[in-house]
Amino acid sequence: xxxxxxxxxxxxxxxxxxxxxxxxxxxxxxxxxxxxxxxxxxxxxxxxxxxxxxxxxxxxxxxxxxxxxxxxxxxxxxxxxxxxxxxxxxxxxxxxxxxxxxxxxxxxxxxxxxxxxxxxxxxxxxxxxxxxxxxxxxxx
Numbered sequence: 001x002x003x004x005x006x007x008x009x010x011x012x013x014x015x016x017x018x019x020x021x022x023x024x025x026x027x028x029x030x031x032x033x034x035x036x037x038x039x040x041x042x043x044x045x046x047x048x049x050x051x052x053x054x055x056x057x058x059x060x061x062x063x064x065x066x067x068x069x070x071x072x073x074x075x076x077x078x079x080x081x082x083x084x085x086x087x088x089x090x091x092x093x094x095x096x097x098x099x100x101x102x103x104x105x106x107x108x109x110x111x112x113x114x115x116x117x118x119x120x121x122x123x124x125x126x127x128x129x130x131x132x133x134x135x136x137x138x139x140x
Contacts, residue, residue, distance in 0.1 A: 002026075
């Protein structure tokens, strides 16, 4: 049985509230849970009340091989200083891929790709303007 730690959306429209649960991986998002591990209220003003997590049970499930979703892993890292091995491995793979992309002088993120295409378009426009000026000077 593969267990995942992920969030279930609760609350009402425009008032989200998330429970953090240990769930069998084949169950749907709002399906049957194995254990409630805490909750997260994004609209709570008090930072201490925003996250309520059961650290012992989270460490137990991670120790048993449960895979935390990316969002949950980030929450655990920030709030509890608990690291998930799968998330840590994913960050290492991403850092390695980013280093390779930098080495090959290729964009790594979507924002970098958009900036690179924009810069290329501006360079092409400047080159065309220069060529047009040169052709204009020759005709005179």
